[in-house]
Amino acid sequence: xxxxxxVLIANRGEIAVRIIRACKEMNCSAVAVxxxxxxxxxxxxxxxxxxxxxxxxARDSYLDLKKLLSVAAQSGADAVHPGYGxxxxxxxxxxxxxxxxxxxxxxxxxxxxxxxxxxxxRETVKAAGLPLVPGVGDTAMMNMDELLRAGESMGYPVxxxxxxxxxxKGMRIVHSPDELKESIRIARLESESSxxxxxxxxEKFITDARHIEIQxxxxxLGNVIHLGERDCSxxxxxxxxxxxxxxxxxxxxLRQRMGEMxxxxxxxxxxxxxxxxxxxxxxxxxxxxxxxMNTRLQVEHTITERVTxxxxxxxxxxIARGEALKTKQEDVAISGHSIECRILAExxxxxxxxxxxxxxxxxxxxxxxxxxxTGVTLGSEVSPYYDSLLAKIIIWDTTxxxxxxxxxxxxxxxHITGIQTTIPFYIQLLNTDAFKTxxxxxxxxxxxxxxxxxxxxxxxxxxxxxxxxxAHQRNRQAYVMPQSKSESVWxxxxxxxxxxxxx
Amino acid sequence: MKYITTxxxxxxxxxxxxxxxxxxxGSPVEYDFHPSSDPTLFSLLLDHKSYxxxxxxxxxxxxxxxxxxxxxxxxxxxxxxxxxxxxxxMASGTGEIILKSPMPGVxxxxxxxxxxxxxxxxxxxxxxxxxxxxxxxxxxxAVVKEVRVAVxxxxxxKQVMVILE
Numbered sequence: 001x002x003x004x005x006x007v008l009i010a011n012r013g014e015i016a017v018r019i020i021r022a023c024k025e026m027n028c029s030a031v032a033v034x035x036x037x038x039x040x041x042x043x044x045x046x047x048x049x050x051x052x053x054x055x056x057x058a059r060d061s062y063l064d065l066k067k068l069l070s071v072a073a074q075s076g077a078d079a080v081h082p083g084y085g086x087x088x089x090x091x092x093x094x095x096x097x098x099x100x101x102x103x104x105x106x107x108x109x110x111x112x113x114x115x116x117x118x119x120x121x122r123e124t125v126k127a128a129g130l131p132l133v134p135g136v137g138d139t140a141m142m143n144m145d146e147l148l149r150a151g152e153s154m155g156y157p158v159x160x161x162x163x164x165x166x167x168x169k170g171m172r173i174v175h176s177p178d179e180l181k182e183s184i185r186i187a188r189l190e191s192e193s194s195x196x197x198x199x200x201x202x203e204k205f206i207t208d209a210r211h212i213e214i215q216x217x218x219x220x221l222g223n224v225i226h227l228g229e230r231d232c233s234x235x236x237x238x239x240x241x242x243x244x245x246x247x248x249x250x251x252x253x254l255r256q257r258m259g260e261m262x263x264x265x266x267x268x269x270x271x272x273x274x275x276x277x278x279x280x281x282x283x284x285x286x287x288x289x290x291x292x293m294n295t296r297l298q299v300e301h302t303i304t305e306r307v308t309x310x311x312x313x314x315x316x317x318x319i320a321r322g323e324a325l326k327t328k329q330e331d332v333a334i335s336g337h338s339i340e341c342r343i344l345a346e347x348x349x350x351x352x353x354x355x356x357x358x359x360x361x362x363x364x365x366x367x368x369x370x371x372x373x374t375g376v377t378l379g380s381e382v383s384p385y386y387d388s389l390l391a392k393i394i395i396w397d398t399t400x401x402x403x404x405x406x407x408x409x410x411x412x413x414x415h416i417t418g419i420q421t422t423i424p425f426y427i428q429l430l431n432t433d434a435f436k437t438x439x440x441x442x443x444x445x446x447x448x449x450x451x452x453x454x455x456x457x458x459x460x461x462x463x464x465x466x467x468x469x470x471a472h473q474r475n476r477q478a479y480v481m482p483q484s485k486s487e488s489v490w491x492x493x494x495x496x497x498x499x500x501x502x503x
Numbered sequence: 504m505k506y507i508t509t510x511x512x513x514x515x516x517x518x519x520x521x522x523x524x525x526x527x528x529g530s531p532v533e534y535d536f537h538p539s540s541d542p543t544l545f546s547l548l549l550d551h552k553s554y555x556x557x558x559x560x561x562x563x564x565x566x567x568x569x570x571x572x573x574x575x576x577x578x579x580x581x582x583x584x585x586x587x588x589x590x591x592x593m594a595s596g597t598g599e600i601i602l603k604s605p606m607p608g609v610x611x612x613x614x615x616x617x618x619x620x621x622x623x624x625x626x627x628x629x630x631x632x633x634x635x636x637x638x639x640x641x642x643x644x645a646v647v648k649e650v651r652v653a654v655x656x657x658x659x660x661k662q663v664m665v666i667l668e
């Protein structure tokens with residue numbers, strides 16, 4: 001029996017589906033856990049075994065480590081895959097599973113710990129020789145005066161960040177010294193309430209920045225390779241929306257340099273499994289700086305899979321079994337261009353407000369170069385308890401231009417009714433010159449794009465006629481029968497048949 | 504039967520006679536409209552142009568999804584339209600905007616009252632839901648016709664909060 005033969009999936013939604021597929025392909029049993037809100041979600045139906053772990057709120061279910069450990073024991077799972085979010089970067093969870101004899105399909109506990117704290121991570125990679133964003137206060141606990149002095153010496157704008165931060169929380173851009181004190185105070189409060197840690201630090205804020213990250217794979221024998229970059233510059237409030245690989249601004253020499261740096265960072269902490277080293281890229285100078293390392297599988301791992309042909313989730317399982325990497329660095333080749341769109345249950349015309357409800361119509365796009373990873377289907381209830389990611393489309397074509405066209409068509413083919421999604425917004429976005437030319441930065445959506453509902457002049461007539469015909473049909477069903485007393489039944493039947501043919 | 508069908512405040516008149524012949528603002532239109540076994544999925548051929556649509560009937564309109572766009576289509580039959588005209592609702596020729604709660608929550612702030620003139624983008628109310636403050640803004644210049652909620656109210660999903668005209 002293999003070391004990893006029965007995998008507990010400590011997650012939900014599309015990523016649970018993704019991991020279940022990999023498990024089945026690797027001849028592992030897949031054990032799902034679900035909250036009371038998720039009983040009928042596709043991942044529960046797809047798994048080999050499924051266990052309810054409590055009420056809908058995540059802290060009572062998906063974040064409840066004790067319940068997860070007891071399901072592992074009850075089901076006899078010998079490994080756990082945490083996915084992303086929830087417990088994925090929680091060193092205590094990784095340690096608890098390992099101590100219970102359940103293999104953590106992810107990096108070593110020590111690497112999660114050292115990369116999880118932003119300030120420790122900065123010190124660690126600095127020692128490995130990675131470039132850091134200039135002018136940063138590298139003291140773990142700076143007082144207000146020191147922070148103010150640091151701000152002055154690096155030059156404005158600067159950005160205040162939380163040591164334990166993530167997902168844009170506790171992050172503030174400061175344009176002048178008189179805003180700094182207040183920004184630091186607010187960042188400390190936010191960070192304290194979100195992470196229980198009030199430590200913040202300062203970085204020079206790069207105005208024309210792109211977010212470029214390198215995918216890492218390492219085995220337990222000390223081999224570490226990189227799988228090239230992903231460009232995740234299209235963000236809204238630090239949340240990635242659309243990612244692409246390769247980056248429109250990275251050439252082969254730059255890819256090699258960034259890749260080597262990322263491998264160095266991973267080796268410095270004895271990394272194995274899949275991980276991502278994130279960089280800020282300054283478009284003006286073409287310099288790149290270490291941002292952070294994510295010690296887990298990422299949402300956008302899919303586009304790297306598409307352009308390299310390497311199945312990252314299956315590799316994670318092989319690595320957890322102790323197998324050596326099959327791919328050597330020189331065998332990694334980037335082919336074509338891949339774009340991922342995160343389909344979110346949010347209303348783009350109402351400030352990206354979460355949208356909940358039952359999915360009443362559903363149709364996935366398909367065809368050459370179109371991959372869909374979905375956590376929902378027809379009839380799924382989208383609940384307010386978890387993040388709004390419903391599905392991802394991962395599009396591939398030989399060039400960026402062609403991939404863009406294919407992505408637009410796939411978005412048009414993707415039907416979701418009953419809730420609002422970001423699909424119409426992406427269609428609008430992909431049609432902008434900035435996206436077409438690839439010349440955008442991480443604040444493009446905040447700075448330049450107006451969230452304006454699109455004009456749909458060419459769709460007006462078919463929409464008008466179809467809705468009116470449906471209304472007419474419904475009216476007839478409601479009114480024709482009572483009105484027909486004076487007509488003979490046969491005449492009526494004839495008329496209705498004619499209408500039915502027409503409608 | 505005659506219908507007045509409105510998208511984004513622009514209306515057309517559609518007549519459908521007993522034989523199913525359709526007149527769009529008086530001109531005949533060749534069409535072939537088919538439902539499918541999927542209740543929200545329809546196929547429409549208009550002069551041999553093919554459209555695949557999702558149509559979801561909602562309280563006051565139809566939500567039509569076509570080529571990735573969501574289009575809100577209001578269909579009124581002539582009788583209802585005339586009645587509405589008598590009540591003065593359609594007198595100005597522009598439609599109402601009905602603001603519904605997209606999710607359950609609590610109204611924590613209400614910034615407008617009935618009869619107020621509002622500018623496009625002006626915040627009307629704030630709904631707290633899942634610990635988030637969601638601002639609802641006027642999609643265009645309008646007058647507040649009706650406010651159906653008060654500060655502190657718990658609202659259900661799809662509950663009408665404010666009507667603009």
